[in-house]
Amino acid sequence: MTIRQYLMRRCNRAVTGTIAFLVVAGALVSSGPRVFVIRFALAVVITAVVAAAIWSLFEIPCPNCRKPMGRVGFWVANGRMERTAPRCPHCNVTVDEEVPGAPHD
Numbered sequence: 001m002t003i004r005q006y007l008m009r010r011c012n013r014a015v016t017g018t019i020a021f022l023v024v025a026g027a028l029v030s031s032g033p034r035v036f037v038i039r040f041a042l043a044v045v046i047t048a049v050v051a052a053a054i055w056s057l058f059e060i061p062c063p064n065c066r067k068p069m070g071r072v073g074f075w076v077a078n079g080r081m082e083r084t085a086p087r088c089p090h091c092n093v094t095v096d097e098e099v100p101g102a103p104h105d
């Protein structure tokens with residue numbers, strides 16, 4: 001597995017988790033009491049969770065140096081850098097290198 005595949009897997013997991021959360025939250029909103037304060041609180045929680053999911057993609061640790069990969073990790077995880085091989089801003093490893101210590105597949 002390359003670092004690129006590792007980043008994209010992390011992204012898929014974050015997206016799947018967020019969608020599952022939104023489905024549950026949507027069911028709660030539609031079945032819950034029609035009280036403005038409760039709906040407002042749920043909206044705030046939903047926004048916070050979605051923001052945290054996006055933010056977590058900026059904080060994916062580099063498998064080589066364990067520091068957050070920031071913008072590079074975010075764009076690679078989203079599959080937006082297919083034609084280039086960006087490097088970790090901290091240890092300069094390229095995303096097309098194998099994840100150290102991971103089993104090959």
Ligand SMILES: [Zn+2]
Pocket residue numbers: 062063064065066067088089090091092093
């Ligand atoms: Zn690194």
